[in-house]
Amino acid sequence: MMGPSFAAAGCGPIGWFIGLLLVGFLIYLLLKNKKGPDQPNRSDSSEAMEQLKMRLAKGEIGVEEYQKMKETLLK
Known part of the structure; x- marks a missing residue:
């Protein structure tokens, strides 16, 4: 059952917020390092x-x- 002990284990509002921050950070890293076919490597x-x-x-x-x-x- 999901009683008070479930929320106290880090799955309450603070746990959800931290989880969303981690997922957002991972998505940011993936998009930042992705190079499309139209973006040549400058080096x-x-x-x-x-x-x-x-x-x-x-x-x-x-x-x-x-x-x-x-x-x-240069194209």
């Missing part, structure tokens, strides 16, 4: 740009190819 993008610049500087690719690859990375 990967900047690393790729640096590699592209290095390839141009070493003469591995030409200016036209550099421009095409740069446009692709």
